[in-house]
Amino acid sequence: MTKVVARSGLRGLTYRAVAAEAGVSHGSVTLHFGSRDAMIEEAHARAVANSISRSSLEPGTGDLSDFVAGLVQSAEDDPDSELFQWELALESRRSPHLAPEVKRLYGSYTDAAARELERMGFGDDPVLARLIAGALDGLVLQQTVGLRTPAETEEEIERLRELLALALEAKPGP
Numbered sequence: 001m002t003k004v005v006a007r008s009g010l011r012g013l014t015y016r017a018v019a020a021e022a023g024v025s026h027g028s029v030t031l032h033f034g035s036r037d038a039m040i041e042e043a044h045a046r047a048v049a050n051s052i053s054r055s056s057l058e059p060g061t062g063d064l065s066d067f068v069a070g071l072v073q074s075a076e077d078d079p080d081s082e083l084f085q086w087e088l089a090l091e092s093r094r095s096p097h098l099a100p101e102v103k104r105l106y107g108s109y110t111d112a113a114a115r116e117l118e119r120m121g122f123g124d125d126p127v128l129a130r131l132i133a134g135a136l137d138g139l140v141l142q143q144t145v146g147l148r149t150p151a152e153t154e155e156e157i158e159r160l161r162e163l164l165a166l167a168l169e170a171k172p173g174p
Contacts, residue, residue, distance in 0.1 A: 001043040006080035010091040013040065041101050044088050047081040048105045054078070057136070058112035062119030064161050064168075068136060071157060072150045075140045082144045109133045121168055135160065 004017045018039065019026045033039040052058060054074035059066040075082055089106070092098040113136075114129035122128060139156055142148040148156070 002080045002084040006083040
């Protein structure tokens with residue numbers, strides 16, 4: 001599904017297009033998903049979960065050097081998944097019934113960032129988590145559409161880590 005959307009946009013996501021991409025019958029896709037919205041929701045949930053695990057957004061170590069260590073490679077390995085998520089976010093502006101799903105799943109990124117930032121010592125700081133998740137989303141978008149090279153994105157992520165390290169140093173103790 002993500003390949004179909006990356007190639008044709010969300011409006012090009014049809015049972016027939018998914019069936020052709022998967023090499024199965026139209027009826028199989030219709031029967032499996034039941035509705036186009038169910039198909040979209042499942043694909044989006046899968047894309048977000050894969051993206052979080054591949055990017056090391058939440059490695060679970062609390063070590064700043066591990067934070068988003070796989071982000072650039074993840075975007076290189078699966079740009080279709082990234083494009084799918086942005087297509088869905090854009091479509092949710094035109095089709096408000098999609099907005100709750102998009103907010104919920106993008107919230108998964110913020111929640112993962114928040115948990116890892118807390119492990120690093122930032123405490124419970126939802127504003128910082130939203131800022132970091134948004135910045136990373138923008139970096140991946142720019143890399144995926146060709147505005148940044150992977151090397152430039154890596155440099156920017158390293159600068160982000162440096163800024164986070166400085167913020168931790170400046171943070172008052174308990």
